[in-house]
Amino acid sequence: MEESLLQEGLDLMLFGMLTVVLFLALLVLATSALSAAVRRFAPPAPAPIAAPRSDAAAATDPSPAVVAAITAAIVRHRHATARRKEGP
Amino acid sequence: MEESLLQEGLDLMLFGMLTVVLFLALLVLATSALSAAVRRFAPPAPAPIAAPRSDAAAATDPSPAVVAAITAAIVRHRHATARRKEGP
Amino acid sequence: MEESLLQEGLDLMLFGMLTVVLFLALLVLATSALSAAVRRFAPPAPAPIAAPRSDAAAATDPSPAVVAAITAAIVRHRHATARRKEGP
Amino acid sequence: MSDLAALWAASGLAGLDAGAAIMIGVGLLLLYLAIRKEFEPLLLVPIGFGGILANIPGADLALTAFESSLHGGDAALRAQLAEQLGLPADATGKALSTAFESAGVALQASLEGLAQDAGYSHGVLYQFYRVTIASGVGPLVIFMGVGAMTDFGPLLANPRTLLLGAAAQFGIFATLLGAVALSSAGVFDFTLQDAAAIGIIGGADGPTAIYVSSILAPDLLGAIAVAAYSYMALVPLIQPPIMRALTTRAEREIVMVQLRPVGQLERILFPLLLLVLVALLLPGAAPLLGMFCFGNLMRECGVVERLSAAAQNALINITTIFLGLSVGSKLVAGKFLEFETLGILALGVVAFAIGTAAGVLIAKLMNRLSKTPINPLIGAAGVSAVPMAARVCNRVGLEANPHNFLLMHAMGPNVAGVIGSAVAAGIMITLLGG
Amino acid sequence: MSDLAALWAASGLAGLDAGAAIMIGVGLLLLYLAIRKEFEPLLLVPIGFGGILANIPGADLALTAFESSLHGGDAALRAQLAEQLGLPADATGKALSTAFESAGVALQASLEGLAQDAGYSHGVLYQFYRVTIASGVGPLVIFMGVGAMTDFGPLLANPRTLLLGAAAQFGIFATLLGAVALSSAGVFDFTLQDAAAIGIIGGADGPTAIYVSSILAPDLLGAIAVAAYSYMALVPLIQPPIMRALTTRAEREIVMVQLRPVGQLERILFPLLLLVLVALLLPGAAPLLGMFCFGNLMRECGVVERLSAAAQNALINITTIFLGLSVGSKLVAGKFLEFETLGILALGVVAFAIGTAAGVLIAKLMNRLSKTPINPLIGAAGVSAVPMAARVCNRVGLEANPHNFLLMHAMGPNVAGVIGSAVAAGIMITLLGG
Amino acid sequence: MSDLAALWAASGLAGLDAGAAIMIGVGLLLLYLAIRKEFEPLLLVPIGFGGILANIPGADLALTAFESSLHGGDAALRAQLAEQLGLPADATGKALSTAFESAGVALQASLEGLAQDAGYSHGVLYQFYRVTIASGVGPLVIFMGVGAMTDFGPLLANPRTLLLGAAAQFGIFATLLGAVALSSAGVFDFTLQDAAAIGIIGGADGPTAIYVSSILAPDLLGAIAVAAYSYMALVPLIQPPIMRALTTRAEREIVMVQLRPVGQLERILFPLLLLVLVALLLPGAAPLLGMFCFGNLMRECGVVERLSAAAQNALINITTIFLGLSVGSKLVAGKFLEFETLGILALGVVAFAIGTAAGVLIAKLMNRLSKTPINPLIGAAGVSAVPMAARVCNRVGLEANPHNFLLMHAMGPNVAGVIGSAVAAGIMITLLGG
Ligand code: NA
Ligand code: NA
Ligand code: NA
Helix, strand or coil: CCCCHHHHHHHHHHHHHHHHHHHHHHHHHHHHHHHHHHHHHCCCCCCCCCCCHHHHHHHHCCCHHHHHHHHHHHHHHHHHHHCCCCCC | CCCCHHHHHHHHHHHHHHHHHHHHHHHHHHHHHHHHHHHHHCCCCCCCCCCCHHHHHHHHCCCHHHHHHHHHHHHHHHHHHHCCCCCC | CCCCHHHHHHHHHHHHHHHHHHHHHHHHHHHHHHHHHHHHHCCCCCCCCCCCHHHHHHHHCCCHHHHHHHHHHHHHHHHHHHCCCCCC | CHHHHHHHHHCHHHHCCHHHHHHHHHHHHHHHHHHHCCCCHHHHHHHHHHHHHHCCCCCCCCCCHHHHHHHCCCHHHHHHHHHHCCCCCCCCHHHHHHHHHCCCHHHHHHHHHHHHHCCCCCCHHHHHHHHHHHCCHHHHHHHHHHHHHCCCHHHHHCCCHHHHHHHCCHHHHHHHHHHHHHHHCCCCCCCHHHHHHHHHHHHCCHHHHHHHHHHHCHHHHHHHHHHHHHHHHHHHHHHHHHHHHHCCHHHHCCCCCCCCCCCHHHHHHHHHHHHHHHHHHCHHHHHHHHHHHHHHHHHHHCCCHHHHHHHHCHHHHHHHHHHHHHHHCCCCHHHHCCHHHHHHHHHHHHHHHHHHHHHHHHHHHHHHHCCCCCCHHHHHHHHCCCCHHHHHHHHHHHHHCCCCCCHHHHHHHHHHHHHHHHHHHHHHHHHHCC | CHHHHHHHHHCHHHHCCHHHHHHHHHHHHHHHHHHCCCCCHHHHHHHHHHHHHHCCCCCCCCCCHHHHHHHCCCHHHHHHHHHHCCCCCCCCHHHHHHHHHCCCHHHHHHHHHHHHHCCCCCCHHHHHHHHHHHCCHHHHHHHHHHHHHCCCHHHHHCCCHHHHHHHCCHHHHHHHHHHHHHHHCCCCCCCHHHHHHHHHHHHCCHHHHHHHHHHHCHHHHHHHHHHHHHHHHHHHHHHHHHHHHHCCHHHHCCCCCCCCCCCHHHHHHHHHHHHHHHHHHCHHHHHHHHHHHHHHHHHHHCCCHHHHHHHHCHHHHHHHHHHHHHHHCCCCHHHHCCHHHHHHHHHHHHHHHHHHHHHHHHHHHHHHHCCCCCCHHHHHHHHCCCCHHHHHHHHHHHHHCCCCCCHHHHHHHHHHHHHHHHHHHHHHHHHHCC | CHHHHHHHHHCHHHHCCHHHHHHHHHHHHHHHHHHHCCCCHHHHHHHHHHHHHHCCCCCCCCCCHHHHHHHCCCHHHHHHHHHHCCCCCCCCHHHHHHHHHCCCHHHHHHHHHHHHHCCCCCCHHHHHHHHHHHCCHHHHHHHHHHHHHCCCHHHHHCCCHHHHHHHCCHHHHHHHHHHHHHHHCCCCCCCHHHHHHHHHHHHCCHHHHHHHHHHHCHHHHHHHHHHHHHHHHHHHHHHHHHHHHHCCHHHHCCCCCCCCCCCHHHHHHHHHHHHHHHHHHCHHHHHHHHHHHHHHHHHHHCCCHHHHHHHHCHHHHHHHHHHHHHHHCCCCHHHHCCHHHHHHHHHHHHHHHHHHHHHHHHHHHHHHHCCCCCCHHHHHHHHCCCCHHHHHHHHHHHHHCCCCCCHHHHHHHHHHHHHHHHHHHHHHHHHHCC
8 A cells, every 4th residue: 555544534535525515516506507597498487485386285274173183084094094904 | 940030920920919819809708708697696786887986985075175175184194294204 | 863753742832832821921020010110100191091192183073974074085085196197 | 830839838728737727726715715705815815816826837937947947848958957966867857856955055046047047937926935935024024014003002901911822822832732643643744843833823823824834844834824814714703612612601791800091101111021031032033023023113102103104004015915925826736735735724723723712711710810800701812813813702702791892801812812922933943943 | 646536537427428428318308208298207207217327427327246347447357257258368348248148147146246256236227127127026016006906897898899909919910020021121130039029019018018028138128118108108199190090980970888887796707717718828928917917806806905005006106116217227328229229119109000000990890790889999999008098089089079988988998908918928928938 | 851951042041142232232222212312213213123133142133044054053064164265174153254254255155055055044134134235225215215305495596505515524524534543543443444434424314324334334334324323313412512603693693585486397407417417427426316316306307296105105114114124233242342333433423513513614604705695504404414404503593583594594505415425425435435
C-alpha cells in the first residue's frame, strides 16, 4: 500500500464530499431548468402544495361524527376480515 | 432435418390451429352439457348476470352523497395508513 | 439397536408427554407470577376482556343501517379497486 | 404427421394410468369437501387443486428436472445418470430414483444439472414446494400470522387452562405409540420418525403438522396434511359424542367465573416470557414458537400496526396459497395410494379422539382438586383446531344450559393447545430429527 | 487523484456507448407512452424503467456475476474463465459469452462462482429475472390473478363464443408462418422456436407471451413483451378499421339475445371442467391454464375470499412490479437493437390484424349457420386483450346502433381468447420446447 | 433415559454461555426501546426479536448448515470438512470458520452440501438473511417503497435546499475519517471499508446503511443497523442542542417565503431527471437511487395506483418484517460483543452531530449569499431521518416564533438528505466495493 490508511481516508473524504456537493449542485441547476421549462411550456393548473391528490376527494368534508362512525366501521370491517375464520 | 423450415412452419400452423379449434369445440360441447346438467339437476336461483355477488350487499343503496363521504373517508384512511409514520 | 421399536416409542411417549406437561406447568407458574407482578407494579386501566382495542373505536356505535350502508360502500370500493382496469 | 404423433404422445390420455386418475379423483373429492362441506377451505382448496395439477400425466408439474427426465425416453441421458449413480445403464427409473434419494447433495445437484442440460426443467409446483416447505419457511410464516391473530387474553385471565392444552397432547403421543405398535405387529411399516409425524395430526394444528412431517417424514407429508385438515374440519362431528360420554349433565352445566380483564402490558410480556422459556428449555421448539411469539408481539405491542396487519393479511394469504399448492404437489399416486395412507387416516382420527378425551378428563380432575369451578367441556378445546374446538365446547355447553356461554373460557385451552403441540413438535424434532 | 480517476472510469459518461444511449431513450419513450398515452401502464411503466436501469453503463444491474466480470479489466480472472471454457486466454468477451451460453449447468455455476470469488455479484435486475421469469413462476402467478379477476358468466351463458376465441388464434399461427417464411426468404434469421414466440404476440395476452418466449426464445423476450403490451394498448386503433371493413352496417346493427343468468354451481364447475380437459388432452397447457383455473375457482367457490382477494391484489401487484422490471432487464442494446426487432414489431401488428379479421369472419359464418343472431363485431374480441377488445366492440357497435350494448356479449369471446391463446401456447411448448 | 439426556444436552440451559445471555438481554433492551420509547419500532421490533432468536443456544436459527455442523459433535464429519479446507483433522471450530470464509464459492457450496448430507440444515433466519440482505434485494425494495411514499413537492418548490442535503453528508465523511484515525492510532481495527460503512450511519437512512454495510462490512452489519435506527429515533434529543448552539434567536425566527405549488408534470419528470443524472455520472448509486426513483415515479405518474399502493403497503411491510429479522440474525455474541461495537456506537452519534452542524452552518452561509431568506434550522433536516428531523426543525422553530411553521420548508432538505446519502453510498461502493 503506497498510502497510509489515514491518507486514504482523507482522500476519500475530500473526493467523496466534493462529489456529493457537485452532484447535488448539478441537480439544483437541472431541477431549476426543468421547472422553468415546465412552467413555461406546460403551466400546471395551480394546486396547493400541501394538498396531496387524495385530499381533493375529501373536500366534501363529512362532519367529524360521520368520519368517526365510518372509521369505526372500517376498523371493525378490517378487524372482521383479519379474524381467523378457519384455522389455517 | 428432413423437412424445410417452411414446411415445418406450415405443419405447425395446420396442426396447431386444428388442435385449438377442436379443443375449444370440445369445450363448447362439454360446457353446454355441464350447463344442461346443472340446470336440470340443480336449478340455480335466478340472479342477473351482470351483478357480481357483492352488488347484493350494495342493494341497500346509500345516497350518492353518503357514498361520496364514505369514499372520502376511506381514501383518507388509506392515505393515512399508507403514510410513512416512521422512516423504515 | 439395543431397544426395540416399541420400547423406543414407549420411551418417547413417556418423556414427551412428561416434558409437555412440565413445560406448560412451568408456564402456568411463570404466567401467574408475571400477572401478579404486572398487576402489583403496573395496574392496568380496566378494560373488558372480550373487547379488542378496536372496539373502543367502535364505541360510537353507528346504527345498523349506517353500518350496512358503509359496509356496502366498502365492499363496492374494494370490488372496484380489485377490478381489472387494464389487463396486466 | 409427426406433430400429431408428438401431440398424442404428450397428451394426458396417452399417459394416464389408474393411479393418476384416482388421484385426480381424490383432488376433486377434496375440493368437494372444501367447497360444499366447508372443510377448512383455505387450505383444502389449494391442496386439492394442487393434487390435481400434480397428477396431470406428462405435465410433470410436481417433479424436479431429474425426475422428469426419468419419464422421458432419452436413453443416452439415462445411461449417463445411471453411471453417475453407480448403476448399470439399463437400471429402472425406480432404481435411479431410489439411488438419487440416498445420494449426497453435491451428486444430486450434478444430476439435476445434467437433466437441465438435456432440456428438462423443474415443475412449477416443485419450485413452490422447495421454497415454502423444503426450506421450512412456509409453515413458520403461517405460524407468525396465526400468532398475530391470536388473542391470549382468555389464557392470561385463567392460566390454569394451559394444563388442559398440555393434557390434550396425549393424543399425539398415544397415536405415536399406536403407530409404532402397529409397525411392531407387522401391519404397517412406519419408522419412529413416521410415527411421530403421524402422531402430530392429533395436535390439530395444520402448520405444525406440515412443519414436523416436512422434517421427519417428507414422504408422508401429503397424507398427513390432508388428514390433519380434514379432521380439524370434522371436529364438530368427532368431539361432541366423546364430550357427552365422559361428562355428566351436571358437569356440563357448570358456570365458570367471569374472566378478569387483561391489560396490555401482560399481553406484551407473555409472548416474551414464552420465548425466553423456550429459549432456555426447549430450543427445538424455537422456530415454531419463536415465530408464533413474534407474530403475537407485533399484534399486542401496538407500535407496529402496519407489520401486524401485513402478517395477518397479505403475507399469510399469499403464503397459504403457495403452501397449499405445495402440499398438493405431494399428492402423487406413488406416494399417496399406499396402504400406509389408510393407517394414517385411521390413526389420525384416533389421535383427535384421545386428545379430546384426555382434555376432558384432566379438566374433571382439576375440578376435583381446585375450588374454582371448571366446566370439563372446555378441556376438549385443548386439542387446538382454533377456533372450531372452542365453538364446539360452547355449543355442547349451551345444550345443557342455554344461558351458559363457554366460548371465551374455551379460548384459553384452545390457544394453549397450539403452544402444547408446538412444544411436542419441538421435542420430537430434537429427539428424532437431523 | 487515483480516486478521481476511478470515479471517472466508473462513471456512466465514460462507459456510455451509442447502444446504451439509444436504449435509455427507448425506455423513456415507453414511459411516455405508458404515462401520457396510457399504453398498458401497469406493465409498461415497470418495463420502461427496468429498460433504463438495465442500460446504465457500469452499473451492470441486468448482468450475472460472470457477465459483469467480462466488463471488468481483470486479465488473470479472464484467462481463468477462458481456460475453463476451453478457449485461449485472449478470447474476446463475445466469445466467452457465447461459449458460456452453450455450456452445461455445472460449468456455468462454476464460472459464476469464480466471478463471485473475484468480487463480482449478480445485478439486482438479473436476480428479479431469475426468480420471476427464468423460473417461469411470474407469468403463472399473474395468470392466477387474472383467473381470479375473470368472470366466465357471459361465456357460460353463450358457450358458442368459445369458437370465436378459437378463430382469433389464427393470428398466432399465421404470424408464425409469416416469420418462418421471412426466414426462409433470408430476410430474418428466426428459428421455428423464435417464430412461435413471435406469433404468440397475436394472442394479445401479456403473461402468455412472456411465458412462451421465456421458454422458446429468451433472447427475444424483451422485444416480444414490448410488442405484445404496446399492441394491446393500440387495440382501439388497430381493430376498428378491420371490423368496419369486414362487416356491413346491417351486420353491425344486429341485436343479440339477452344473456341468461348463470348460477354459482356452473361457475364453480367450469374451471374444473376446463382443468380436466386440459389434463387429459393438452398437458403442455397445464401450467398456464391450471393456474388460471385455480384463480377462477378461488374467485367463484365463495369459501376462500381471503385467498381470492390476495391473488387479485397484493400478490398480482407485487408480481407485476417485479415481472415488469425483469422484462425491462432484457431491453439491453445487444439484444434489442437488432434488425430482428423491427421484424417482431411488424409481425406483431400483422398478428393482431389477422386475429381480428379471423374472429369477425368466423362470427359471420356462425351467423349464417345458426338461427340465434350473433353480431359479428364480437368476433374481434376473440383476440383477448381483456377487456379493451370487448370495449372496442361495444364502441363500434354503438356507432351503428346507439341502443345496442355489446359489452357483455363481447366478454364471452374475450375471455375465450385467453383460453385459446393459452391452448396455442401449450401446443407450441409441447412441440417445440424442451 | 437416553431421551432425557438428549433433551438436556439440546436444552438452552445446557448450551447457554454468557455471550448468548447478554445478547438475549440486548434483544430485550431493543424491544423495550422500540415498544416503550417508540424508537423506530417498525425496524427495531423485528431486529430485537430476531436478535433474541439468533442467540437461542442450540437452535442455530441464524447459522448455515456448515456453521451448525461445527457445533455438533460429529468428529468424522469434522475431519472431512477440515480435510477439504486443507486443515488438520483436529482444527478448532474457529479455524474451520475462518478458513471457510476465505474459501471460494465452489468450495463453500461443497462444504455446505457435506453438512446437509450429515443432517444439518440452514437456519430459518439465515435463509431470510440470504434472500433479503446477502442478495441486496431487501434494502432496495424498502427504498422503492420509501420512494413511493416520498413527496418531492417541497424540494421542487425550493431546489436550493438540495445543497443542505449535500452539506449534511459531511457527517458521513467526517466519521469515516474519524474511524480511520482511530484505527491508525491503534484504538480500533477498522479497515477503510469498515470505516465507510460506519460513516454511513451519519446518513440517517436505515436501508442505505444496511445496503452499504452488507456490501462493505457484513460483519459489522448488526451493530451498524442498530446504531443507525437507534440514533434516528434519538434525533429529537441529539439535534436540538446543536441547532440552538449554532444559531441566534433572530436566525431561528426567520420566516420563509411561502412555497409555490408544484404541478404533476414536474413531479413526474423529477425522478426521471435524477435517474438520468445518476446513470450518466454515478452508476454506483444506480441500485439505490434507481429503485427510489422508480417508486417515486409510480407514485406520481397517476396511472399505476395499484402498483404504487402495493409498493407502499403490502410489499414494504412484508419486506420490513424479513429485513428486520435478518438484521437481527447478525446480532450474535461473537460478532456484536466486541470492543468495535462501542466504537461504532460512539462514532455513529458523532456522525449525526456533525451532519446536523454542517447542515445548519451551510444554511447560515446560504442565507448570507442569497437574498431569499432561509431559516438555518432547516439545515438540520438535511441528515434525512425522514420525517423526524423535519419535525424537530419545526418544533425548535416554534419555540422561537410560535407562528412560524417550518415543517414544509424542512421537508425539502429532509428528502434531499435521502438523495445525498444514497449518492455518498454510491461513491463509497464504487471506490471501495468489489
Ligand atoms: Na394442538
Ligand atoms: Na388471446
Ligand atoms: Na441522509
